[in-house]
Amino acid sequence: MPKSLRQVTTGTKAKIISVTAQGEIGRRLRDMGLSPGTEIEVLGRAPLKDPVSLRLKNYTLTLRNSEADYITVEGLESCNENNS
Amino acid sequence: MKTTAKVWKLEKISKTTIALAGNPNSGKTTLFNAITGARQHVGNYPGITVERKEGSITIKNTRVKLIDLPGTYSLSAYSQEELVARNFLIDEKPDIVVDIVDATMLERHLYLAVQFFELGIPVVLAMNMMDDVKKQGLRIDKQKLSKLLNCPIVETIARTGQGKLELLEVAINEAKDKKKPWVPLKISYGTDIDLALDEMEKIILDHQFMTNRYPARWIALKYLENDSEIIRLGQQDSQVAEQLMVIIENVREHCLKTLNIPPEAIIADYRYGLINSILKQNIIIQEKPRHERIEFTTKLDRFLVNRYLGPVLMVAILYAMFQITFSLGEIPMGWLESFFAWISTSATKLIPEGLLQSLVVSGIIDGVGGVMGFVPLIAIMFLMISFLEDSGYMARVAYMLDRVLRIFGLHGYSAMPFIISGGIAGGCAVPGVMATRTLRSPKEKLATLLTAPFMPCGAKLPVFMLLVAAFFSEYKAQMMFSITLFAWVMALLVAKLVRSTIIRGKSTPFIMELPPYRLPTLRGIYIHTWERTWQYIKKAGTVILAVSILLWAAMTFPSLPEGQVNQFAAERQAISSSIQDNTKRELALLEISNHEGQTALRYSLAGRIGSSLEPLSQLAGFDWRTNIALVGGFAAKEVIVSTFGTAYSLGDVDPESADTLSSRIAVDPSWNKFTALSMIVFVLLYAPCVVTVVAMAKESSWRWAIFATVFNTTIGFGMAVAIYQIGTKLFI
Incomplete structure (x- = not known):
């Protein structure tokens, strides 16, 4: 079921469906590899729950919840190997 | 520069310009340093604050000019760096672009490469971090990729310099072949x-x-x-x-x-x-199951950016950093001090007594020496900061602090300028201000720029130590800690104030990569540290030399009229003949010299300025002597204590060991706890030093730099007056 990236729980994986941001933010998000079909994993959140850190395309990206709102994802089954 | 080709060798030296491009953290600068060694110089683009580096090297009769472009994720002109890189490629048409890609993140890094192909500029791919690829158990089919991308690829390990010569050769060859119009790649976009x-x-x-x-x-x-x-x-x-x-x-x-x-x-x-x-x-x-570095980074991040543990560790790391800086910096600082003291005595011996001696010794040597004495401290601090930056930890600090800083209209990237400026006591606002470059939004940058000089930089510390020792000696540690805390609170509050009034605007997005942790290379750290330290020495050397001479002149001229000088001479004469006891006579003579010194100072231009400011400064409890020191402190905060010493007629006062001066102030009737507090707050907040103002003008504009000078002084004075007035009215 599609949901905002903000709602993805820490330690789970999801797949990007769309990036709705336009203009500069949109361009930046795409520059950083957030394109539809990309798999991401939410690694964690900063002390005040914002920004959020993600793993995608074999690297770690951080962005604020307000930017995460532009990204719609669909949940993937969380991998069972790690994550406490 | 290398001397190449002996005269009789008729081969012509050809020239090639190579631009190094790539994402941030792709190892671009490491590769640049590995190729050029220490032979590069830092050049500025006119009007734009993003620096580019140039280096040159001669290989097989080809003179290669190497340009290290700012790191970019894309050519989309999102940031100034990207625009600089793009315009350089388009306007100066380098013979070839070497695009450095991190082989462990090919998918994202090739995004930039594709944009070079779209532009049509000839490209050679440097596939970097091949050691990491191996560690992750991967193998990359270089031939096939090269064929599919229609672009030569060279494997490199920038850290060790492996592959750099092959890369240069391939690039030079390609550049020779492709001295023809660019051929943009036609991609279908639907x-x-x-x-x-x-x-x-x-x-x-x-x-x-x-x-x-x-x-x-x-x-x-x-x-x-x-x-x-x-x-x-x-x-x-x-x-x-x-x-x-x-x-x-x-x-x-x-x-x-x-x-x-x-x-x-x-x-x-x-x-x-x-x-x-x-x-x-x-x-x-x-090829093999993956492990090692990425896992290492993830594991480390589980602690270092943990929601609860992360902030605690961050404070501990920063605190340790400054502890090390101070305890390690003390030793070479002592050497420099004795060195300048030695020069000072030698100059006193060599130059006959008089104005020239006074100028050289009190003006130039003491002024410049006082500032140069801080070089070791600054260098060690930069070393630490470079280490934190190059290792990847600074990005984590920005990540953890972003939410807090955003409340005050700042950005995660504001954290670094604050810390460098003295966020845990003992930095320097000059590199701090320069570090605001990473901020993309001009408004957030300005707010950071205006407030970073509030931090207790290394030059303000002697003033605090002096006053704390005089009035709050039982609470030394607590007081120093409170001053730092107060600086942060003020910086954040004032940032909030300006961001909700004169530089109002929305916050800019925070989209940042957390690079994998890497052990920084020695060469990288060395170059990084040296560049910043040298900038400090250069600016401090020139500006402070000039200001020291000016200050000296202001405190010397106009000299006392002859009548008064004669009067002091007569007094001296009288004492010499009337008092028999040697020690007593010495004391009495010293008393007269001090008195004469003070009268002369009051008569001088600086003294007159100090006195004329007195009616206003009395509101905050500052008398004319303090005023001279504070005006001098605008040149460099280091000057405050030494000027203070002179003004309190103690002759030479060593800013590092302010004990005697401190006891003198402690018993002076014009001073009390609230005068001291008021002065601490004023010194913390008032106009940044001249060198910082110049740096600010360079990063923003002269208008804003002058604004900061006036604005910060007003805030500092307002706070000082409030503290002094409320304190003295309520508690004394």
Whole structure:
């Protein structure tokens, strides 16, 4: 079921469906590899729950919840190997 | 520079310009340093604050000019760095671009490469971090990738310099082959966009619309991507621009209606699609199960950016950093001090007593020596900061602090300028101000720039130590800690104030990569540290030399009228003849000398300025002598204690060991706890030193730099008056 990236729980994986941001933010998000079909994993959140850190395309990206709102994802089954 | 080719060798030396481009953290600068060694110089683009580095090297009769472009994720002109890089490539047309990609993140790094292909500039790919690839158990089919991308690829390990010579050779060869017009790669972005591109390309070619600068199809592509720079430049030929805009509007509307995404998103998706279609052809082969570095980074991050543990560790790390700086810096600082003391005594011996001696010893040597004495401290601090930056930890600090800083209208990237400026006591606002460069939004940058000088930098510390020792000796540690805390509170509050009044505006996005942890290379750290330290020495050396001389002159001239000098001489005479006891006579003579010194000071220009400011400064409890010190402190905060000493007629006062001065102040009737507090707060907040103001002007504009000088002084004075008035009225 599609949901905002903000709602993805820490330690789970999801797949990007769309990036709705336009203009500069949109361009930046795409520059950083957030394109539809990309798999991401939410690694964690900063002390005040914002920004959020993600793993995608074999690297770690951080962005604020307000930017995460532009990204719609669909949940993937969380991998069972790690994550406490 | 190398001397090459003996005279009789008739071979001609050819020249090649190579631009190094790549994403941030791709190892670009490491490779640049590995190739050029210490032979580079830092050059500035006129008008733009982003630096580029140039280096040169001669290989096999080819003189290679190497340009290290700022790290960019894309050529989309999102940040100033990207614009600088793009304009350099387009306007100065280097013979070849070496695009450094992190081989462990090919998918994302190739995104930039594809954009070079679109532009048509000749490219060689340097596939870097091959050691990491191996550690992750991967193998990359270089031949196949090279064929599919139609671009030569060289494997490198920048940290060890492996592959750098091969890379240069390939690049030089390619550059020779390709001294011909650029051939932009035609990518399909789907029917809708392709058709629009064809149509626009025709219009652009027909009208020669900016084609002398850019490839035609590329202009069309940028128009579709809504590239603000290209659209702005296009306005000059408004007729063509309008035609193009009509096409774009149609495409945009169509895309939004049918696919619900704008054309620029479609273009990006097709770029990634192209990259993926190439990478899917068995380019990356997982040979062994993955482990090592990435796992190492993830594991480390579990502690270092943990929601609860992370902040605690951050404070501990920063605290340790400054502890080390101070305990380690003390030793060479002592050497420098004795060195300058030695010069000072030698100069006193060599130069006959009089104005010249006074100028050289009290003006130049003491002034410049006092500042140069801080060089070891600054160098060690920069070493630490470079280490934190190069290791990847600074990015984590920005990540953890972003939410807090945002409350005050700042940005995660503001954290570093604050810390460098003295966020845990003992930095320097000059490099701190320069570090605001990483802030993308001019408004957030300005707010950071204006408030970073509030931090207790290394030069303010002696003043605090002096006053704390005099009035709060039981609470030394607590007081120093409170001062630092107060600086942070003020910086954040004032940032909030300016961000909600004169530089109001929305916060800019925070989208930042957390690079894998890497052990920094010695050479990288050395170059980094040296560049910053040298900048400090250079600026401090020139500005402070000039100001020291000026201050000396202001405190010396006009000299006492002859009548008064004669009077003091007569007094001296009287004492010499009347008091028999040697020690007593010495004391009495010293008393007179002090008195004369003080009278002369009051009579001098500085003394007059200090006195004329007294009616106002009395509100905060400062008398004329304090005023001289504070005015002098505008040149460099280090000057405050030494000027203070002179003004309190103690002759030479060593800023490092302010004990005698401190006890003197402690018993002075014009001083009390609240005068001390008021002065601490004023010194903390008032006008940044001249060197910082110059740096601020360079990073923003003279208007803002002057504004900061006036604004910060007003705030400092307001706070000082409040503390002094309330304190003395209520508690004394």
